[in-house]
Amino acid sequence: MEKYGETLFALDRDEETRLTLLGEVFDPLCAEMMTGLGIAPDARCLEVGAGSGSVARWLSRQAPNGQVVATDLDVSMLEGAAEPNLVPMVHDVTSDPFPAESFDVIHARLVLSHLPQRDEVLRRMTQWLRPGGFVLIESFCWFPIDSSPNDAYARAMQRWSDLICGTLGTDSWWSRSQPGSFRTYGFAEVGARTLTQNLRGGTALADFWRLTVDMSRERLLAGGYLTEEELTAFYDLLNDGAFWDLAPALVQSWGRK
Numbered sequence: 001m002e003k004y005g006e007t008l009f010a011l012d013r014d015e016e017t018r019l020t021l022l023g024e025v026f027d028p029l030c031a032e033m034m035t036g037l038g039i040a041p042d043a044r045c046l047e048v049g050a051g052s053g054s055v056a057r058w059l060s061r062q063a064p065n066g067q068v069v070a071t072d073l074d075v076s077m078l079e080g081a082a083e084p085n086l087v088p089m090v091h092d093v094t095s096d097p098f099p100a101e102s103f104d105v106i107h108a109r110l111v112l113s114h115l116p117q118r119d120e121v122l123r124r125m126t127q128w129l130r131p132g133g134f135v136l137i138e139s140f141c142w143f144p145i146d147s148s149p150n151d152a153y154a155r156a157m158q159r160w161s162d163l164i165c166g167t168l169g170t171d172s173w174w175s176r177s178q179p180g181s182f183r184t185y186g187f188a189e190v191g192a193r194t195l196t197q198n199l200r201g202g203t204a205l206a207d208f209w210r211l212t213v214d215m216s217r218e219r220l221l222a223g224g225y226l227t228e229e230e231l232t233a234f235y236d237l238l239n240d241g242a243f244w245d246l247a248p249a250l251v252q253s254w255g256r257k
């Protein structure tokens with residue numbers, strides 16, 4: 001398997017644009033969930049695979065007397081963050097440690113589903129949690145694509161998923177059963193919700209998915225996953241304000257120690 005960021009999702013200007021869009025579209029859903037779970041002003045927080053750092057910056061404002069450690073393989077988008085309690089850290093969650101019971105809040109969005117070692121990574125992450133603290137995992141689930149009646153949309157999304165699943169070891173269906181794994185960590189409380197978003201062409205959500213597929217354009221063409229015509233038809237749909245379908249769903253699952 002290839003590692004995330006080696007060739008697919010390499011951190012260049014296009015990926016920075018895509019991660020910024022991701023924050024614009026998905027941060028309100030994440031903030032709503034974490035506000036409900038409760039973040040103390042002095043909480044110690046860990047944002048795993050922080051990307052653009054938008055969630056880490058939000059967390060640092062919720063915990064002004066605490067600290068937010070924002071990790072990633074590449075922290076260049078996190079450098080220069082103005083918040084004094086935000087600490088960017090180069091850290092590979094598949095192999096690098098933290099001491100046991102270091103954090104009150106641990107969050108990872110769209111990271112673990114890309115890692116073949118996801119279950120072992122989640123097990124280690126729960127050891128970094130203090131009693132009373134919570135972990136929130138956010139991952140896409142592909143069922144709205146499987147059931148789409150629009151061939152051009154469904155085929156491009158499905159073939160893109162095939163490319164990343166085959167290349168990185170991503171699992172686009174892990175999120176369906178993942179909340180069940182929390183029972184093995186001795187959590188006092190667990191919960192999950194799945195948000196299915198209506199996707200309309202020309203919106204920020206459509207732009208996010210168009211850019212996501214477009215970033216792998218050369219690989220999709222060279223590997224015979226899609227043709228130029230199929231890609232063009234997909235881009236046209238996602239730019240068309242008359243096009244409506246469902247985006248991949250977002251599963252948010254949490255456990256409290």
Ligand SMILES: C[S@@+](CC[C@H](N)C(=O)[O-])C[C@H]1O[C@@H](n2cnc3c(N)ncnc32)[C@H](O)[C@@H]1O
Pocket residue numbers: 004005019022023048049050051052053071072073074091092093094108109110111114115
């Ligand atoms: C799809 S992006 C999501 C970024 C951010 N979590 C968000 O939702 O805005 C996945 C992020 O996980 C990071 N990542 C991938 N593998 C990682 C690893 N082994 N350790 C730490 N971060 C990793 C990537 O560099 C990238 O920033």
